[in-house]
Amino acid sequence: MRQFKYNRQREFLNRDVIRDEQAQLLAEHIEYCREKSPYYAKMCNHVPVATAANSFDILSSMPFTSKDDLSENINYFVAAPECDIRDISFSSGTTGAPLPIVYTENDLRRLAYNEQKAFMACGMTPLDKILLTCTMDRCFIAGLAYREGARAVGASVIRNGLNSLESHAGIIAAIKPSIIIGVPSFLKKLIKFLISENIDPGFVKKLICIGEPVRNSNCQLSLAGSLLEEAWDAKVYSTYASSETITSFCDCEAGCGGHLHHDLAILEIIDDNGNQCGPGEQGEVVITPLQMEGMPLLRFKTGDISQYFDEKCACGRSTPRLGPIAGRKQQMMKISGTTVYPETVFSCLEALPGIIDYYIIAQSHDGHLTQAEVTVSISSDSTLTVETLSNRIAATARVRLPVAIKPYEQVCQQIFPGASRKPVRFFIVDDKETRHEHSGDN
Numbered sequence: 015m016r017q018f019k020y021n022r023q024r025e026f027l028n029r030d031v032i033r034d035e036q037a038q039l040l041a042e043h044i045e046y047c048r049e050k051s052p053y054y055a056k057m058c059n060h061v062p063v064a065t066a067a068n069s070f071d072i073l074s075s076m077p078f079t080s081k082d083d084l085s086e087n088i089n090y091f092v093a094a095p096e097c098d099i100r101d102i103s104f105s106s107g108t109t110g111a112p113l114p115i116v117y118t119e120n121d122l123r124r125l126a127y128n129e130q131k132a133f134m135a136c137g138m139t140p141l142d143k144i145l146l147t148c149t150m151d152r153c154f155i156a157g158l159a160y161r162e163g164a165r166a167v168g169a170s171v172i173r174n175g176l177n178s179l180e181s182h183a184g185i186i187a188a189i190k191p192s193i194i195i196g197v198p199s200f201l202k203k204l205i206k207f208l209i210s211e212n213i214d215p216g217f218v219k220k221l222i223c224i225g226e227p228v229r230n231s232n233c234q235l236s237l238a239g240s241l242l243e244e245a246w247d248a249k250v251y252s253t254y255a256s257s258e259t260i261t262s263f264c265d266c267e268a269g270c271g272g273h274l275h276h277d278l279a280i281l282e283i284i285d286d287n288g289n290q291c292g293p294g295e296q297g298e299v300v301i302t303p304l305q306m307e308g309m310p311l312l313r314f315k316t317g318d319i320s321q322y323f324d325e326k327c328a329c330g331r332s333t334p335r336l337g338p339i340a341g342r343k344q345q346m347m348k349i350s351g352t353t354v355y356p357e358t359v360f361s362c363l364e365a366l367p368g369i370i371d372y373y374i375i376a377q378s379h380d381g382h383l384t385q386a387e388v389t390v391s392i393s394s395d396s397t398l399t400v401e402t403l404s405n406r407i408a409a410t411a412r413v414r415l416p417v418a419i420k421p422y423e424q425v426c427q428q429i430f431p432g433a434s435r436k437p438v439r440f441f442i443v444d445d446k447e448t449r450h451e452h453s454g455d456n
């Protein structure tokens with residue numbers, strides 16, 4: 015059984031030690047995949063025995079693993095016997111069916127350690143009370159990860175999940191949490207509600223934001239992030255992970271990107287041809303999670319677009335930092351020659367007072383998203399017009415998009431289709447006028 019014991023001194027190792035440790039753990043990981051994973055056993059047939067001396071070279075010679083590979087071969091990725099599986103969560107697949115992701119006892123301990131490292135880096139302490147506004151159930155792994163991580167820190171956790179504003183307000187007033195974990199657009203609604211109820215959440219010191227960006231590509235807080243920080247008078251942190259890799263990248267107290275946990279993953283950023291991007295260059299995030307048992311992966315293409323920074327952080331850590339997620343690769347729009355991700359537009363709308371909700375419908379031509387229309391609902395006292403909205407989006411996204419204003423009920427019908435687990439705000443209409451939903455979740 016692996017230890018996964020947090021040691022603060024090990025957070026500040028120098029780069030040579032980090033590289034040596036990664037090389038050894040990667041060698042063990044490759045050999046584990048060869049021995050236990052039916053999917054990788056075949057692929058590893060031709061590669062030499064991995065050692066600390068050659069593991070990085072072997073990794074870079076291996077093909078990437080895409081979400082399509084997972085969807086089409088999910089059972090071949092399971093590397094642990096059924097009796098060792100302790101949790102089965104689901105991730106969105108590419109063929110319509112959710113993908114079951116299995117975790118062993120070791121993987122769950124790794125999950126807690128991973129999140130403990132992330133939370134300790136952003137200053138969580140055993141004295142903190144953490145309010146979770148994301149779900150613990152519905153087969154998501156994220157809520158469980160946050161709970162286990164906070165528990166490992168020694169903090170107390172209030173699992174109110176996807177409850178109403180009224181319910182959260184009652185708990186906030188009664189228990190006085192010091193940290194809230196949630197989706198930025200929900201936290202924005204929550205603070206408005208607290209103010210309307212005359213509840214002063216002055217005891218909330220940190221907001222740990224998930225699922226939506228709060229920083230621009232240079233890691234500075236976006237306007238939406240700044241407004242959130244101001245409204246709550248609490249520091250905003252961003253965290254990113256995926257169900258398949260259970261490796262999180264969470265802002266440290268310096269707030270300039272999420273640190274890689276070097277003993278838990280290898281991070282690569284690749285361009286469209288699969289070549290490595292340098293620091294600051296945008297590309298697809300590829301993760302090789304280390305020390306995983308249930309469903310080990312090699313070079314997993316997350317489909318998320320970001321960049322990494324490798325200069326030493328102001329917090330003293332030498333590990334690379336992952337920048338904010340610009341968007342999903344599949345949702346990249348190229349309009350009048352300008353690259354735009356839905357998140358950029360969403361972030362702009364979130365910063366505008368009077369916006370209630372919104373969605374984007376993009377047009378696909380020959381597999382490329384070349385046109386898009388933004389639809390919003392606004393509050394009855396808002397003075398926003400189609401023109402001012404279009405101007406604000408153009409100022410942020412550097413491209414002018416047509417905007418429509420519709421009643422809230424109509425917008426809701428669009429963004430909560432069928433039994434959707436969460437709002438869907440991005441849709442693609444292809445050449446044949448077929449509509450696809452893109453929730454963008456991992």
Ligand SMILES: [Zn+2]
Pocket residue numbers: 266267268269273327328329330331
């Ligand atoms: Zn740092």
